[in-house]
Amino acid sequence: xxxxxLAALMPAGxxxxxxxxxxxxxxxxxxxxxxxxVLLDQMVPYVAGNAPEGAEFPAADAVLVAVGLAVVAxxxxxxxxxxxxxxxxxxxxLLFLAAGSFLGQVGHPAAHELIHRAQRGLxxxxxxxxxxxxxxxxxxxxxxxxxxxxxTPGDPNSARAGExxxxxxxxxxxxxxxxxxxxxxxxxxxxxxxxxxxPYLWYLGIGALCLAAAGWIGxxxxxxxxxxxxxxxQLQQLLGDYVQHYGLTRARLPDGRYEPVGPRHxxxxxxWASSALMLNAPRHSDHHAHPSRPYPALRLGEDTPVLPxxxxxxxxxxxxxxxxxxxxxxxxxxxxxxxxxxxxxxHGQEPAx
Numbered sequence: 147x148x149x150x151x152l153a154a155l156m157p158a159g160x161x162x163x164x165x166x167x168x169x170x171x172x173x174x175x176x177x178x179x180x181x182x183x184v185l186l187d188q189m190v191p192y193v194a195g196n197a198p199e200g201a202e203f204p205a206a207d208a209v210l211v212a213v214g215l216a217v218v219a220x221x222x223x224x225x226x227x228x229x230x231x232x233x234x235x236x237x238x239x240l241l242f243l244a245a246g247s248f249l250g251q252v253g254h255p256a257a258h259e260l261i262h263r264a265q266r267g268l269x270x271x272x273x274x275x276x277x278x279x280x281x282x283x284x285x286x287x288x289x290x291x292x293x294x295x296x297x298t299p300g301d302p303n304s305a306r307a308g309e310x311x312x313x314x315x316x317x318x319x320x321x322x323x324x325x326x327x328x329x330x331x332x333x334x335x336x337x338x339x340x341x342x343x344x345p346y347l348w349y350l351g352i353g354a355l356c357l358a359a360a361g362w363i364g365x366x367x368x369x370x371x372x373x374x375x376x377x378x379x380q381l382q383q384l385l386g387d388y389v390q391h392y393g394l395t396r397a398r399l400p401d402g403r404y405e406p407v408g409p410r411h412x413x414x415x416x417x418w419a420s421s422a423l424m425l426n427a428p429r430h431s432d433h434h435a436h437p438s439r440p441y442p443a444l445r446l447g448e449d450t451p452v453l454p455x456x457x458x459x460x461x462x463x464x465x466x467x468x469x470x471x472x473x474x475x476x477x478x479x480x481x482x483x484x485x486x487x488x489x490x491x492x493h494g495q496e497p498a499x
Contacts, residue, residue, distance in 0.1 A: 165223045287323065311465060
């Protein structure tokens with residue numbers, strides 16, 4: 147847990163200090179997100195072992211709360227720094243890139259973990275983080291659509307083989323927004339309308355309040371800065387979904403259903419430094435198999451697609467479609483040729499030979 151806490155929270159402190167003081171703090175914050183993690187992954191190619199089955203991590207939620215609150219504080223602080231006269235133009239570029247990278251690479255994984263928690267307070271903090279990044283609908287679409295339909299045509303956030311990221315991104319964003327709302331509508335209908343305010347009204351309302359706060363802090367420029375930071379974070383969320391499910395599909399069974407979600411339906415990038423920074427989000431297969439499993443306990447199995455690049459490197463490659471498709475072709479071909487396990491036959495109903 148100390149490694150997760152240090153890796154996830156140190157950049158927030160550097161960036162926040164840089165937003166107020168500028169100078170070397172901004173360089174430290176930017177380099178810790180953009181360079182240091184990738185260098186550590188390459189210099190020390192270590193993959194942490196699996197935690198013992200059933201191990202508990204009482205401090206895991208405390209780290210998530212700390213990161214969530216860091217996002218809540220950092221966004222208005224970044225707007226203040228980016229609209230003030232105290233920072234130079236170069237410093238503002240560094241602040242924007244560093245803060246946006248933190249939101250997408252650390253804030254998003256923390257919010258993702260929080261919306262999977264059963265405790266209402268933790269879930270609401272995750273919703274708040276996503277709504278501040280103007281991505282509130284992800285709290286609905288991820289849980290109610292993505293986890294159900296992953297690796298099938300019914301999931302907007304599962305990238306198809308040969309699909310470029312730039313075609314995937316608008317399809318995934320709009321499709322996720324619509325599918326998440328449809329799922330929430332259906333859920334409310336089953337509950338007979340006794341569900342309070344529609345979640346999408348909360349998402350949109352929080353987003354509107356955030357933009358109003360940005361306008362109060364920095365005027366029209368503040369609103370544009372908040373929109374820019376949110377777009378930066380959303381771009382990284384979409385890149386993560388694109389890379390982690392690219393081209394992997396679930397087979398359709400004879401009865402018309404899809405095979406159960408298994409470890410073969412997500413790409414994993416379990417390099418140690420980026421995994422610590424992203425709260426083990428790169429161990430994606432086990433998360434889909436056990437959505438409520440705390441992030442320090444996520445496991446890496448043998449029948450698991452693993453990419454040779456850290457997730458930040460894979461996401462950068464994905465923005466260049468020709469490069470991405472060329473480098474992914476052999477990896478995808480290998481896992482497309484893997485046959486799904488045969489469905490279990492109830493005892494006493496084995497076919498005759």
